[in-house]
Every structure is written in C-alpha cells, then in structure tokens.
Amino acid sequence: MPREITAFSNPLVKYARELRDKKHRRGSRQFMAEGLRILTEARDTGRLPSILFYAAGNADHPLVHGLSIEVEMAGGESIQTTPDILSKLSGKDNPQAVVGVFDEFAAKLEDLDRASAGIWLVAERLRDPGNLGTILRTADAVGAGGLILIGECVDPFSVEAVRASMGALFTVPVVKSEWQPFLDWLRQGSGQLVGLSLDTEHDYRGARYEAPAFLLTGNEAQGMPADYSEACDLLVKIPMLGKADSLNAAVATAVMAYEVLAQQRG
Numbered sequence: 001m002p003r004e005i006t007a008f009s010n011p012l013v014k015y016a017r018e019l020r021d022k023k024h025r026r027g028s029r030q031f032m033a034e035g036l037r038i039l040t041e042a043r044d045t046g047r048l049p050s051i052l053f054y055a056a057g058n059a060d061h062p063l064v065h066g067l068s069i070e071v072e073m074a075g076g077e078s079i080q081t082t083p084d085i086l087s088k089l090s091g092k093d094n095p096q097a098v099v100g101v102f103d104e105f106a107a108k109l110e111d112l113d114r115a116s117a118g119i120w121l122v123a124e125r126l127r128d129p130g131n132l133g134t135i136l137r138t139a140d141a142v143g144a145g146g147l148i149l150i151g152e153c154v155d156p157f158s159v160e161a162v163r164a165s166m167g168a169l170f171t172v173p174v175v176k177s178e179w180q181p182f183l184d185w186l187r188q189g190s191g192q193l194v195g196l197s198l199d200t201e202h203d204y205r206g207a208r209y210e211a212p213a214f215l216l217t218g219n220e221a222q223g224m225p226a227d228y229s230e231a232c233d234l235l236v237k238i239p240m241l242g243k244a245d246s247l248n249a250a251v252a253t254a255v256m257a258y259e260v261l262a263q264q265r266g
Contacts, residue, residue, distance in 0.1 A: 002068055002078040004056075008088060012051060012079065016089050016101050020159050029104045031157035032089065033169075035096040036063055041167030042102065043067060049100030050076045055083050058097045067098065091159065104157055107146065107173040109185045117145030118211035118264045119257060120191075122182070124150040124228065125219040126249065132156055133164020134250035135217070139172045142257045145212065146173035150182055183231055186214065194260075195224060195232035196252055198245070204236040209260045217256075220249045 005013060018024040019032040030050070033039060039049065040063060052071045058064045059080060068078040086095035114120070121139050126132050132154050139147050154161060156174050177185075186193060192210040196217050216232065218224030229235060238247060238255055247255070 002059075002072075002080045004080045005053075005085065006082055008085060012077070013081075013085055013089070016051065016053065016099065019101065020091060022155055022158065025104070025155070025157055030101055031104055031162065032099060032101055032159055033162045034090045034099045034159075035163070036061075036098050038162070038165075038167040038170075039067060039098050039100050042100070042170040043070065045170045047102060047105070047170055048074050048076060049102050051101040052076065052078045053081050053086060053089060053099040054079070055086055055095075055097060056080050057083070061097065064098060107175045109148075109175055109177055109182065112146055112173065112175065114145065114189055114191055114212050117143060118213065119144045119260050120146055120148065120212055120214045121253060121257065122148045122150060122193075122214050122216040123153060123249070123253070124179070124216065124224050125222075126153045126217070127220055128249075129154045129158050129160035130164045131220065131248070131250040132161045133166070133168070135253050136161075136165040136168035136172050136174070138250070138254040138257050140168040142261045144172065144257065146175060148175045148177060148182060148214075150177060150179050179228065192234060193232045194256070195229055195235045196237070196256060197223065197229055197232075197235045198237050199229070200235035200237050202234065202236045204238050204256055204259055207234055207236045209234075209263050211264055213260050213264075215253065215256050215260065217249050217253045 025031050048071050054064050071078050089099045119142055121144050162169055192213045194213055194215050
C-alpha cells in the first residue's frame with residue numbers, strides 16, 4: 001500500500017528535493033523526473049522510479065494508479081502526498097501530478113550499433129539544458145540512434161534537461177565522451193561526420209549525406225574548435241537571410257536532422 005507523507009521535513013522529501021542539485025545527483029547516482037507523460041514513457045521503456053510521489057487527488061487516475069502498483073511490485077516506494085510537497089520537489093507553482101526518482105543510466109560508445117540508425121546526433125560542449133532536452137526530442141522524432149555528448153556538456157539528468165526532453169531521455173541512448181575517444185570509435189567503422197559551420201560554402205540542402213550520418217553541433221556561443229571542423233568529412237551551413245548570424249543550436253540540429261532524414265527516405 002502507498003505511504004502517505006504530508007510533512008516537508010520528511011527525509012524522503014528532503015532527499016528528492018536535493019536531487020535538483022548536481023552534487024547530490026552525482027553522489028547518489030539518481031535523478032528526478034516529473035510529469036505523467038514522462039514517467040509513462042519511462043515505464044514503457046522498462047524503467048520505473050525507485051520512489052514515486054503523487055498527489056492524493058490523483059490517486060484514482062488510471063495511469064497514476066497503474067504506476068503506483070508497478071513501482072511497488074518492483075520493490076520501489078509509492079508515496080501519496082500533497083500538491084504543496086510536489087511543488088517543493090519540482091520547483092514549480094503548478095506541479096505535475098507525479099514526480100519520480102530514478103537511477104541514472106548511460107550507454108557507452110561500445111554499446112552503440114551504428115548500423116541500427118541512419119542518423120546520429122553529436123553535441124559538443126552543449127551548455128543549455130533546454131537545448132539538450134530539445135535535441136533529445138529531435139533525436140527521438142527522426143529515429144536517431146542516439147545522442148553523443150562531447151566534452152563538458154550540461155548534465156542530461158538535470159531537472160531542466162529531463163523536463164525539456166519530454167520523455168526522450170528514456171527513449172534515446174545518451175553517451176558521454178571526450179573528443180578523441182569518440183573520433184577513434186567513429187573511424188573504426190562506417191559513418192560520415194557532418195559538422196554545422198558558418199565557415200563553409202556548402203549549403204546543407206545541396207550536400208549528400210551518407211548513412212550513418214553523425215551530425216555534429218558545436219557549443220552555443222563559440223561553435224566547434226578548428227580541429228573538430230578539420231576532422232569532419234563534410235561541413236555544411238544553414239543560410240541566414242536576416243540579420244541574425246546563426247540559429248539556436250537545438251533549432252539548427254533539428255533543421256539538419258530533418259534534411260538528412262528526407263534524403264535517406266528518398
């Protein structure tokens with residue numbers, strides 16, 4: 001049976017709240033996700049929270065009730081609580097119906113099967129959690145094989161990144177790597193490394209993309225380093241016809257990904 005917690009001072013409430021802090025996430029190897037859609041996506045990929053919080057008023061919702069039962073059957077804790085405590089956990093005045101605490105998970109380069117997908121997304125020193133979450137959603141939408149994060153990228157398990165991913169964190173493999181190990185792995189098999197750059201004359205719609213294509217997006221403010229550009233098999237640019245000199249990193253990635261998808265679908 002679900003436990004009932006109504007006190008802000010409860011240790012489990014404090015523990016879950018602390019997962020908003022990167023230091024505590026690293027120490028516990030757990031993270032927090034909120035929202036019925038995201039937790040349902042997680043369940044559908046075989047991942048259940050170790051702790052599930054939900055508001056008493058949502059106890060009879062079929063999806064909430066089903067999640068609660070599955071969490072308990074898997075040995076987790078199902079906790080009925082108040083909207084105020086959910087608000088404290090999520091940091092929002094209008095909290096979601098459910099909040100879950102999950103174990104962190106991560107793939108490794110050697111786990112990836114490059115032949116399983118025609119498109120792979122690669123982001124270098126990505127700093128904004130909203131961009132990371134949006135790129136994950138794009139990866140899911142175009143059927144990308146995964147997202148490879150190069151260098152000091154924002155934590156994909158931050159509350160903001162998880163929220164922005166809308167569940168794609170659970171459906172798209174995420175790998176963290178440094179540049180040289182990634183490049184060594186890539187060159188061990190097939191794969192066209194395509195960089196988004198302003199320093200090229202190749203229009204993104206005029207280029208021909210091979211499969212699998214690895215689409216590399218650089219840092220939001222600085223772009224990619226020169227040696228990264230030199231390592232690419234192809235550099236392409238998205239034309240800018242207004243006064244802006246570049247697109248948002250997540251938007252540019254989505255534009256590129258759909259162009260590659262259109263070519264690969266014929």
